[in-house]
Amino acid sequence: MSLRHGVTLAICTRNRLDDLLRCIASVIRQAPDFPVEVLLIDDGDMPEPLIASLRRELGHPPFRFAYRRKQQPGLLLSRIEAVRLASCDYVLFVDDDAELEDGYLARLAETYDRHPDAAGIGGIDAALRGSFKWDLFTRLILYDSGRPGRLSPSGCGGSMTRWSAQSEPFPSEYVLGCNMSFRKSALAGLPHAEWLTGYSLGEDLYLAAWARRTGEIWIDPRLRVRHHHARTARDKEAAVAYTEVANHYHLLRWRGAAAWRFGALLWTSFGLLGRSLVKRSLRGKASGYARGIRFVLAEDWRRLFRESISDLGDGGTLRRGGGVPGEAGPANAQGLRADPGRPERRRAAPSADSEV
Incomplete structure (x- = not known):
């Protein structure tokens, strides 16, 4: 239509x-x-x-x-x-x-x-x-x-x-x-x-x-x-800076991105942190970027630990999602899920590593 x-x-x-x-x-x-x-x-x-x-x-x-x-x-x-x-x-x-x-x-x-x-x-x-x-x-x-x-x-x-x-x-x-x-x-x-x-x-x-x-x-x-980028009703700049890092991390996880992309995100985040420290008008963001970087580092260690433990579990094949989960919901929208081999009913979205 x-x-x-x-x-x-x-x-x-x-x-x-x-x-x-x-x-x-x-x-x-x-x-x-x-x-x-x-x-x-x-x-x-x-x-x-x-x-x-x-x-x-x-x-x-x-x-x-x-x-x-x-x-x-x-x-x-x-x-x-x-x-x-x-x-x-x-x-x-x-x-x-x-x-x-x-x-x-x-x-x-x-x-x-x-x-x-x-x-x-x-x-x-x-x-x-x-x-x-x-x-x-x-x-x-x-x-x-x-x-x-x-x-x-x-x-x-x-x-x-x-x-x-x-x-x-x-x-x-x-x-x-x-x-x-x-x-x-x-x-x-x-x-x-x-x-x-x-x-x-x-x-x-x-x-x-x-x-x-x-x-x-x-x-x-x-x-x-x-x-016009009105400032009314927006979060404080440190909070926005934190979500610039943390939410992109969550998006990469949700889309099943390759491991090297998380390293790329840290590189980007350190670049944004450096800019905020050098540029006086952006210094209010520095604490948010730093907190976001700490979150990514801590979350990646926890994730690696969980995946290692899962590999020793009941033998189920655990994989990173190849894109947007076909049956997304609270249990699997985080990007990791058990895959029993059942085919997807819906077309999966292009993964974070695919070409446009």
Whole structure:
């Protein structure tokens, strides 16, 4: 089914009323010629008069409005809830502090028409660009793969600074969370990951990896937003720095990455720590990076010990998952599972070591 039959535009928000209103104004300016459901997933305390006002403003074609106030906070949980509530076959996530550039929705429909089998299509942050010094540094610390659609050896998406220089859509292993869309069916069964809490850094990589079980992900550099990076409702910078390290570790484990990639992640993390110590404006992140590195080192020792003990167990074959678990759930979504030889019913996502 074509996106022109309708798209759910989901905005996950938390106490950023001014940013949210600016975002919604950019949606209204799109004037799409197909149905758009604007779905707000609220982790905050949006005033009832504002909800009523939005319901009136978005209550006529081509728009319709839906609102959900969540009880359990967390960005990933908001994404999962949005997929569950979406009434359309396509879901476009837009951050509440982002503005869609003119023609975004029309361009998104055209791109899905050109790639009808795509599991998802993402856009770019128009202000996100690299420089010679930044590109060299990120390549040296393995934060950037050097290829626009490829995650780095450490599992990071540093190559997104190269997206604005592309002229045509290209296949990608990942998307940018501030504007990313998926077929609703591609996210069916998406499990909650306990390590993706609060701000949930890396949840866009998690969603993309899950969606890629069913088809390719594409980035269209002409799908552009202005992302204002509002500081309201974000975690403190030391906490964000910690999750930059720890969550990428969890993502590598979940995807069944080869052992050398964990070494690459440590190399990247030490590079980010060094930068934060040298650059005065980033020193608030240093303690977070250091804590993340300690976590990875401790967790790897524990993992090696557990695997050694398991090898002496009941003879079951223990293996690292070759990609996203086919029947992901709390017991096996961590990346290690007993494999009794039963074939997967669903197509496994590409592993962390596969080519785009």
